[in-house]
Amino acid sequence: MLVRLWIEDFAIVDRLDVTFGGGLNVLTGETGAGKSILLDALNTVLGERADVALVRSGAPGLRVCAEFEAPSSPEVREAAHELGADTTESLILDRSISAAGRSTCRVNGRPANVSMVRRLGEALVDLHGQHEHQSLLRVATHLEYLDAYGADAIGSLRAGFAARYAEWTALRDQRERLLVSERERRQRADLLRFQVQEIESAQVSADEETELLARRDRLAHAERLQQAATAAHAALTGDEATPGAEADLGRAAAQLRAVCAHDPSLQEWAVALEQALIQVEEAARAIADYRDRLEFDPEGLDACEARLRRLADLRRKYGDSLADVIAFGESAAEELRQIENADEARGEIESRIEELRERMAADAAELSAARECAARRLEAAVVANLNALGMAHADFRVAVEQVGDPEGLPGATGPLAFGPTGTDRVQFLISNTPGEPPRPLARIASGGEISRTMLALKCAAACVDQVPVVVFDEVDAGLGGRAAQAVGEHLLRLAERCQVICVTHSPLIAAVAHTHLSIEKTETEGRASVRVRVLSPAGRVSELERMLGGTGDRAAAEHARELAKRGAALRR
Numbered sequence: 001m002l003v004r005l006w007i008e009d010f011a012i013v014d015r016l017d018v019t020f021g022g023g024l025n026v027l028t029g030e031t032g033a034g035k036s037i038l039l040d041a042l043n044t045v046l047g048e049r050a051d052v053a054l055v056r057s058g059a060p061g062l063r064v065c066a067e068f069e070a071p072s073s074p075e076v077r078e079a080a081h082e083l084g085a086d087t088t089e090s091l092i093l094d095r096s097i098s099a100a101g102r103s104t105c106r107v108n109g110r111p112a113n114v115s116m117v118r119r120l121g122e123a124l125v126d127l128h129g130q131h132e133h134q135s136l137l138r139v140a141t142h143l144e145y146l147d148a149y150g151a152d153a154i155g156s157l158r159a160g161f162a163a164r165y166a167e168w169t170a171l172r173d174q175r176e177r178l179l180v181s182e183r184e185r186r187q188r189a190d191l192l193r194f195q196v197q198e199i200e201s202a203q204v205s206a207d208e209e210t211e212l213l214a215r216r217d218r219l220a221h222a223e224r225l226q227q228a229a230t231a232a233h234a235a236l237t238g239d240e241a242t243p244g245a246e247a248d249l250g251r252a253a254a255q256l257r258a259v260c261a262h263d264p265s266l267q268e269w270a271v272a273l274e275q276a277l278i279q280v281e282e283a284a285r286a287i288a289d290y291r292d293r294l295e296f297d298p299e300g301l302d303a304c305e306a307r308l309r310r311l312a313d314l315r316r317k318y319g320d321s322l323a324d325v326i327a328f329g330e331s332a333a334e335e336l337r338q339i340e341n342a343d344e345a346r347g348e349i350e351s352r353i354e355e356l357r358e359r360m361a362a363d364a365a366e367l368s369a370a371r372e373c374a375a376r377r378l379e380a381a382v383v384a385n386l387n388a389l390g391m392a393h394a395d396f397r398v399a400v401e402q403v404g405d406p407e408g409l410p411g412a413t414g415p416l417a418f419g420p421t422g423t424d425r426v427q428f429l430i431s432n433t434p435g436e437p438p439r440p441l442a443r444i445a446s447g448g449e450i451s452r453t454m455l456a457l458k459c460a461a462a463c464v465d466q467v468p469v470v471v472f473d474e475v476d477a478g479l480g481g482r483a484a485q486a487v488g489e490h491l492l493r494l495a496e497r498c499q500v501i502c503v504t505h506s507p508l509i510a511a512v513a514h515t516h517l518s519i520e521k522t523e524t525e526g527r528a529s530v531r532v533r534v535l536s537p538a539g540r541v542s543e544l545e546r547m548l549g550g551t552g553d554r555a556a557a558e559h560a561r562e563l564a565k566r567g568a569a570l571r572r
Contacts, residue, residue, distance in 0.1 A: 204311065212308050
């Protein structure tokens with residue numbers, strides 16, 4: 001819902017702060033009072049083309065801010081997320097245009113480009129009149145309107161077709177990857193074959209490099225290791241000239257054992273020395289065994305260095321670690337198998353693609369039939385509404401058509417172009433003149449007729465649109481009496497589902513609004529300005545009296561009071 005519109009130095013507006021309510025809002029005022037300026041300002045902040053001519057004379061630039069309630073529709077949330085806006089709070093669109101023509105846009109204080117703001121604006125506001133924010137004039141939206149209208153019959157069919165289309169697209173892409181040139185396939189296979197052979201012939205294990213580094217260190221320092229082992233063994237065992245640790249421990253244990261009878265507490269230490277002697281003897285034997293097994297192998301060292309260089313070369317080519325090298329080899333081997341079996345895989349994919357094409361063709365035909373049924377129902381509902389809205393000769397048509405494509409899906413008339421929504425192209429057509437064939441909506445000359453057509457469509461297709469704000473300009477153009485009354489009632493119905501803002505000259509429409517805003521042009525020191533007031537019940541009666549053309553006339557005043565009373569009853 002549009003909560004507030006703030007305008008500065010826009011056309012004849014110096015400063016204006018307008019607050020809107022829920023339901024139906026009407027804007028009324030004398031011709032030339034500035035009603036269209038509010039819509040122009042809204043259109044500008046929604047991302048339409050900037051026009052420096054809109055900058056108030058003498059001002060450095062204009063600024064328009066629009067505040068909307070926190071969005072609930074998926075379309076608005078998606079567009080807001082693209083701009084980095086928080087969708088849990090209100091959305092504030094802010095646009096400035098300098099007198100030099102420089103345009104600046106922000107959404108919730110974050111800079112944004114105009115095209116992204118325009119996309120957000122199209123999701124927030126549907127504006128019908130002499131403006132570009134008219135979803136009805138964008139043919140691309142017509143299929144969405146029809147599918148939403150016939151959701152019960154169309155929804156599951158469309159979802160099923162879209163799922164098969166996605167699978168078909170994935171298979172087609174996979175087939176294209178397989179259909180590379182034979183030369184490229186051979187070149188790729190040769191490269192993969194070399195890589196796999198190089199890795200497999202190396203017989204790499206993930207922990208081999210750690211073991212090689214340790215062995216290289218032992219071989220490179222074999223002489224020093226032998227010297228240390230020999231010296232340690234001599235210190236433990238001794239020789240004829242110098243007793244070792246074994247002899248010293250043996251004598252110490254014997255001395256204590258000899259006097260234990262005189263002091264039993266020495267028994268503990270004698271046992272400890274005997275155990276230490278056992279450990280020293282075991283250590284001496286182990287060191288001697290190590291010394292005797294120690295390698296002096298220059299050729300083994302060279303082989304170790306060569307193996308480490310080969311492993312480093314493999315890591316340089318295929319990964320940061322030997323585990324990565326092994327994984328690369330496995331992946332390359334799998335890709336090689338796929339290339340070597342490409343013909344078989346391609347045959348399976350071709351078979352699956354053809355099967356999907358046949359199923360999609362059947363689904364598309366069923367989907368088209370459902371759309372044709374929904375189209376006839378929508379036509380009848382819209383024509384009934386148009387007749388009630390004063391377009392007695394209107395002929396509304398929903399054209400569901402297909403386009404031929406040699407590469408398309410099989411159809412009754414030949415191959416048909418298709419996409420994720422099926423084979424159908426949908427366009428709304430209308431004729432307002434008896435005997436004239438229906439034509440595209442964009443060719444309707446009258447903004448009022450476009451607005452009434454949109455009102456008729458939105459009221460007929462209650463479930464179609466999630467746009468939270470709908471704006472109508474000229475919806476009552478050329479209408480009076482019963483037709484204007486019907487327009488007001490249709491607007492009120494539409495306002496049950498979304499916020500409606502309507503510029504009107506009809507007191508019959510103004511009387512039913514939930515919020516009535518009066519626009520007045522004033523003049524101060526020779527400069528025009530615009531003022532907007534939210535009317536009280538009494539103020540509404542006075543404005544309705546003015547719109548009836550009888551200010552001060554007793555009959556007009558009574559008529560205005562009756563209209564206000566009737567409008568209040570309809571709003572309940």
